[in-house]
Amino acid sequence: MEASDLGQLLSAKQDRRIRVIENLLRGKKTVSTLYWGQRYHLLPLLNLAKQLDRGGLDNAVQELQRRHWLTVDTEQKTLRLTNQGAQALAETPTYQPQTVDQWVNLDIMAARQRLLLAVQVTSQYAHSTARYYPLATDQKTRQHVRQWFHSAKGPALASSLAQALVTSLAQLPASTADIMTDQFTGFGQPGLTLDQLALAHQTTIWQVRLRQFDGVTQIARDARHPEHPLHDLLGPLWRVPISPSAQETLAAVSAGRDLQQVANRRQIKLSTVREHLLEAAIMLPLTDFPYDSVLPQSVRTDFQAAVQGNLDDWQYSALPQAMQARYDFFYFRLYAIWRIKQEVTA
Incomplete structure (x- = not known):
């Protein structure tokens, strides 16, 4: 996460603990983390960067300090934006997801993996391609997509899935729809990586991921309809957000x-x-x-x-x-x- 991205998660009116933000992203669900995540209005970040190392945001903090956009209370271990930082960040383009209120109710990372693999499998199937390299995913994702595909496959699958995706993406900003389609892998189309997407759209990786979370959630929300082609694949990933x-x-x-x-x-x-x-x-x-x-x-x-x-x-x-x-x-x-x-x- 770059400095400007982290800055959007901070406030000039409220002291915030960097470890709370870090633990939310990493999915550390202690009561203290959840309470302060709620207090900061950042609970939707829960589980969205499980690969983040402890201290993984420290470089961004240091960069914000270097720009004089941030003050740090070393005794309380809290951060607060300066007026200069708040003004600069207000002028920095940032994506505002429209499905954010649903993020805690969906296993977004699993949904994204299932969606990408389902699109690839369906595209290759529609072109009668039997030999290709499937996307690298975990075994659980492969099993679920395999079960879904054998149940859903048929001559109408590709067209119905394409129409469903078009309907979902039409409800999102154009930048989100573009990033969602650019990441899809299929027949004759290698999907772009996060780095490539950020470069192509002249934004940061975190801003790309926000658009992906928004797009995946919109598709999964539409897939709750029993007639949606991805209903059986994505529907089970909606959950009550407590253990x-x-x-x-x-x-x-x-x-x-x-x-x-x-x-x-x-x-x-x-x-x-x-x-x-x-x-x-x-x-x-x-x-x-x-x-x-x-x-x-x-x-x-x-x-x-x-x-x-x-x-x-x-x-x-x-x-x-x-x-x-x-x-x-x-x-x-x-x-x-x-x-x-x-x-x-x-």
């Missing part, structure tokens, strides 16, 4: 069991139950979490009286000792999440 274990915990709590009962029944620690619930509260819409039972109005009232001001500045350790004795950190964090959700839906 299966967290889903099980949430279901038990929603059914009316208290947290200790859930821990005993599931044979897990109470702290694990609380982590599952915080993950669910962060990742799910406000209406999909049982706040009324887990964080009743009386608890909200107590916290409302005890904490004011900017949520970023709230500290559990600053609460009165009586409140700390009465309420575990879990309730403090859950109240903050509830407040954030209230702001978003207001």
Whole structure:
């Protein structure tokens, strides 16, 4: 990620931790990472650069500092854009994906791999080509595409897939549609690499990837229709954005069991139950979490009286000792999440 790309993920009004952004990209789903990812409005970045090394953004940070676009609080380990940086970045062209609100609900990387291989296989099949080098993908992707192809193949497959892709790409900006088609490999057409796409479109690799994420998500969203040719291939990649274990915990709590009962029944620690619930509260819409039972109005009232001001500045350790004795950190964090959700839906 180049300096200007990282700069678009920072703010001149809010201190942000580079390790939170890094861990989001790498898919490190600790409650702390998810909470601050939510607070920074960057949760859609989750899992989008799993190959990123720890410290992989440090060079971009240093470049932003060199340009005087960024200040670093070494004690708090946070970053903030300078006014100069904010103005320069506002004048830097950047892509604004239109499907970003769906990214946490889709395994985008798997969807992209399946899509590219499906397009290649269908193109070669339409030209009766039996000998070609398939795209390098993992075994799981090959298995899914193979199963899909043997079920879907027929004289109408190529035309129906082409029309479906045209319909999806027509809903996107022209630059996104161009990048999506330029990456496709098929009969007589080698798809362009990320480096080649960035050079051809005179942009950065990250900006190319944003367009790819947008394009793949739009195609996968259209493929949810049962008549879509890629329905069986891409449909299963839509998911609830919390772990299966967290889903099980949430279901038990929603059914009316208290947290200790859930821990005993599931044979897990109470702290694990609380982590599952915080993950669910962060990742799910406000209406999909049982706040009324887990964080009743009386608890909200107590916290409302005890904490004011900017949520970023709230500290559990600053609460009165009586409140700390009465309420575990879990309730403090859950109240903050509830407040954030209230702001978003207001």
